[in-house]
Amino acid sequence: MTLGEIIGSAPALAGAALALTLGWALWWLVRYIRADTMTRASIRQAIRVRRGWRRLAPMAGLSVTDKTPPAVIVAPDGKVPKPKVLIPKIKVTADRYGVLVRAVCLPKVSLAEFQRAAPYLADAWRCTRVSVLPDKPGQLVIRGVRVDPLVVRTEHTPTGRVPEELAVWHLGLDEYAQPVSVSLSDVPGVTVAGLPGFGKTSLVNRLLCDTAPSAAIQYAVADGKVTYSDEGDYADLAQRAFAFVGDDLAEANVLFKRLVRLRRDRSASIRALLGVKNMWHVGPSETWPLTVLIVDEAHTYFRDYKGSDPQTKKLAALAAENARLVEDLVKKGRSVGILVIIATQKATGDAIPTFIRDVCPVGLSFAQKTAEAAVVALGEDIRNWPDANPTALQDPAYVGVASMAHQGRPGFTRIRTPYVADDDAARIATATAHLTRDPADLLNDQLTNGPGAPVLLTK
Numbered sequence: 001m002t003l004g005e006i007i008g009s010a011p012a013l014a015g016a017a018l019a020l021t022l023g024w025a026l027w028w029l030v031r032y033i034r035a036d037t038m039t040r041a042s043i044r045q046a047i048r049v050r051r052g053w054r055r056l057a058p059m060a061g062l063s064v065t066d067k068t069p070p071a072v073i074v075a076p077d078g079k080v081p082k083p084k085v086l087i088p089k090i091k092v093t094a095d096r097y098g099v100l101v102r103a104v105c106l107p108k109v110s111l112a113e114f115q116r117a118a119p120y121l122a123d124a125w126r127c128t129r130v131s132v133l134p135d136k137p138g139q140l141v142i143r144g145v146r147v148d149p150l151v152v153r154t155e156h157t158p159t160g161r162v163p164e165e166l167a168v169w170h171l172g173l174d175e176y177a178q179p180v181s182v183s184l185s186d187v188p189g190v191t192v193a194g195l196p197g198f199g200k201t202s203l204v205n206r207l208l209c210d211t212a213p214s215a216a217i218q219y220a221v222a223d224g225k226v227t228y229s230d231e232g233d234y235a236d237l238a239q240r241a242f243a244f245v246g247d248d249l250a251e252a253n254v255l256f257k258r259l260v261r262l263r264r265d266r267s268a269s270i271r272a273l274l275g276v277k278n279m280w281h282v283g284p285s286e287t288w289p290l291t292v293l294i295v296d297e298a299h300t301y302f303r304d305y306k307g308s309d310p311q312t313k314k315l316a317a318l319a320a321e322n323a324r325l326v327e328d329l330v331k332k333g334r335s336v337g338i339l340v341i342i343a344t345q346k347a348t349g350d351a352i353p354t355f356i357r358d359v360c361p362v363g364l365s366f367a368q369k370t371a372e373a374a375v376v377a378l379g380e381d382i383r384n385w386p387d388a389n390p391t392a393l394q395d396p397a398y399v400g401v402a403s404m405a406h407q408g409r410p411g412f413t414r415i416r417t418p419y420v421a422d423d424d425a426a427r428i429a430t431a432t433a434h435l436t437r438d439p440a441d442l443l444n445d446q447l448t449n450g451p452g453a454p455v456l457l458t459k
């Protein structure tokens with residue numbers, strides 16, 4: 001191409017560049033207009049972060065001076081080039097809650113330096129909270145939240161579709177608006193505690209609504225707050241449960257025994273029927289469903305009855321046996337696909353006996369009144385994490401916010417759980433009621449009609 005031709009095509013090139021720029025600007029404008037108010041504010045924030053980065057980074061100690069002279073030591077005019085100040089390259093994206101900044105590390109400007117600078121970045125970016133975590137090798141991800149995700153109420157409308165992953169409980173958003181979920185395949189027991197009216201039922205509703213469309217899960221409910229199944233929080237969900245008991249200790253005892261028998265029978269037959277020792281190696285199925293026992297207002301079933309009259313003694317014996325049976329399910333149920341969820345609003349040691357609480361790998365607590373109650377709910381370690389202590393969640397703004405302990409990980413995570421309306425829960429339960437089966441019947445069917453040698457079941 002000759003110089004003349006290049007000069008001749010310049011207007012066309014300039015036109016193409018202008019069209020591209022206009023197209024890009026239009027795309028951004030449409031994105032901005034279509035976004036909700038919170039996201040718009042974050043988009044403006046992201047622009048400020050990008051614009052101000054070159055000045056802010058050196059001031060926050062996030063730059064490094066490259067003193068090595070370039071290949072040409074002395075420029076033609078005789079001046080020695082100045083050492084170069086390098087600053088980490090960043091890429092900024094925005095969402096409803098704030099900005100996500102990916103930064104490339106430099107020598108001596110890495111995770112520790114960014115973490116040290118986090119409070120300055122939070123001030124400069126007008127964020128309530130900034131966290132810095134490693135991303136890919138040599139890269140970091142900085143999360144800055146403009147709005148505290150814990151105080152923004154969210155809602156969840158269940159789809160009624162079979163979940164892609166049954167054994168995942170999507171709990172909500174953490175304090176950096178990142179989704180938090182727990183894998184139920186690793187979890188034999190979950191405890192949920194908290195003052196009345198702070199969101200325990202809504203949390204359990206979400207699990208039920210999201211998983212109920214699958215035939216590979218069955219539920220049993222013991223609700224200590226009611227006497228009959230048509231009362232209380234689980235009234236609408238009862239149709240999707242293969243067993244339901246109210247506050248009668250003896251009835252609960254029968255249900256717990258029934259489930260311990262199922263646990264034993266599954267243990268005895270799992271190798272013959274599934275060919276594995278752990279159900280999670282093949283996953284739950286319609287014939288071997290994940291069996292979830294929900295014990296709400298657990299205090300009713302486990303509390304310490306004191307007194308020497310025959311009636312009190314009988315109740316004390318039943319309560320002690322109930323605790324032992326539930327402990328059996330939590331300790332030995334995981335590998336055969338039994339999960340126990342224990343909820344309580346009482347914050348005394350006998351609401352969830354410590355020998356049960358300590359074998360539940362996941363513990364959640366909504367607001368609590370006292371430090372002792374927080375320890376009862378989440379264990380002694382919560383004393384070392386004052387920021388995450390559920391006693392700090394008593395403000396009405398924190399209805400629906402829980403602090404979570406996850407065994408195997410240090411510390412606690414605070415989670416904004418979404419509200420699930422009772423009507424939605426009822427709709428899902430009605431639509432999926434036909435999937436309800438007793439797992440013990442399913443097991444017996446398989447043993448009678450299925451492959452493998454007959455297995456001796458417990459009496």
Ligand SMILES: Nc1ncnc2c1ncn2[C@@H]1O[C@H](COP(=O)(O)OP(=O)(O)OP(=O)(O)O)[C@@H](O)[C@H]1O
Pocket residue numbers: 153154194195196197198199200201202203233345399400401416417418419420
């Ligand atoms: N995640 C949430 N987000 C916003 N509001 C919520 C949330 N969960 C519950 N609420 C509000 O709090 C009210 C009580 O919630 P919920 O019944 O779940 O509390 P609870 O802890 O189960 O109480 P109780 O122990 O008395 O059963 C709900 O009707 C709703 O208005």
